[in-house]
Amino acid sequence: DADVTQTPRNRITKTGKRIMLECSQTKGHDRMYWYRQDPGLGLRLIYYSFDVKDINKGEISDGYSVSRQAQAKFSLSLESAIPNQTALYFCATSVNLAGENYNEQFFGPGTRLTVL
Amino acid sequence: AQSVTQLGSHVSVSEGALVLLRCNYSSSVPPYLFWYVQYPNQGLQLLLKYTTGATLVKGINGFEAEFKKSETSFHLTKPSAHMSDAAEYFCAVIRGSGNTPLVFGKGTRLSVIA
Numbered sequence: 001d002a003d004v005t006q007t008p009r010n011r012i013t014k015t016g017k018r019i020m021l022e023c024s025q026t027k028g029h030d031r032m033y034w035y036r037q038d039p040g041l042g043l044r045l046i047y048y049s050f051d052v053k054d055i056n057k058g059e060i061s062d063g064y065s066v067s068r069q070a071q072a073k074f075s076l077s078l079e080s081a082i083p084n085q086t087a088l089y090f091c092a093t094s095v096n097l098a099g100e101n102y103n104e105q106f107f108g109p110g111t112r113l114t115v116l
Numbered sequence: 117a118q119s120v121t122q123l124g125s126h127v128s129v130s131e132g133a134l135v136l137l138r139c140n141y142s143s144s145v146p147p148y149l150f151w152y153v154q155y156p157n158q159g160l161q162l163l164l165k166y167t168t169g170a171t172l173v174k175g176i177n178g179f180e181a182e183f184k185k186s187e188t189s190f191h192l193t194k195p196s197a198h199m200s201d202a203a204e205y206f207c208a209v210i211r212g213s214g215n216t217p218l219v220f221g222k223g224t225r226l227s228v229i230a
Contacts, residue, residue, distance in 0.1 A: 107159035
């Protein structure tokens with residue numbers, strides 16, 4: 001079974017609808033991230049969370065919100081979807097190890113969202 | 117602010133030829149640099165990373181990268197391309213000091229021609 005799972009894998013919705021993308025991990029990591037990928041733009045950070053009580057905005061948080069329900073779950077919501085939020089969304093996790101300045105991020109398989 | 121620039125959105129090489137994917141960085145602190153690979157319809161996986169120490173870093177699948185501070189570069193190379201190397205490659209740098217999220221480049225799509 002995959003360590004980082006995302007549901008749904010594909011979603012088509014209409015402008016104005018509320019959408020929730022979910023991410024779950026079994027890696028026991030404390031840090032979780034949401035990115036979106038657009039062709040030619042690479043991955044851009046939407047929100048990140050270093051533990052259950054810590055939520056931080058990334059570079060493109062407008063129009064999005066998140067919820068860290070538990071250490072293993074991090075959800076991304078689009079309160080009122082718009083067409084320019086059509087993208088591939090990735091969840092990632094990492095662990096904070098004492099004395100380490102960086103720990104590898106592990107990515108989920110992605111959710112392809114289309115907003116009509 | 118830290119950033120990376122990948123030169124060339126698409127690189128095409130023949131099977132068996134040298135692969136060279138270019139990445140230049142901008143960082144106000146000693147950089148931690150990474151290359152990730154994304155195969156079709158998959159998430160990203162780490163190829164290699166530079167944090168401290170040896171400037172020539174070896175990764176998975178025969179890839180390596182060299183950190184050159186004087187050139188602010190971290191180019192990715194592989195001596196001989198294989199068809200299975202066709203993918204999108206992303207260079208990334210840590211956003212700030214310490215254990216912070218990554219800033220990704222825009223990606224380079226590698227095509228391998230038989």
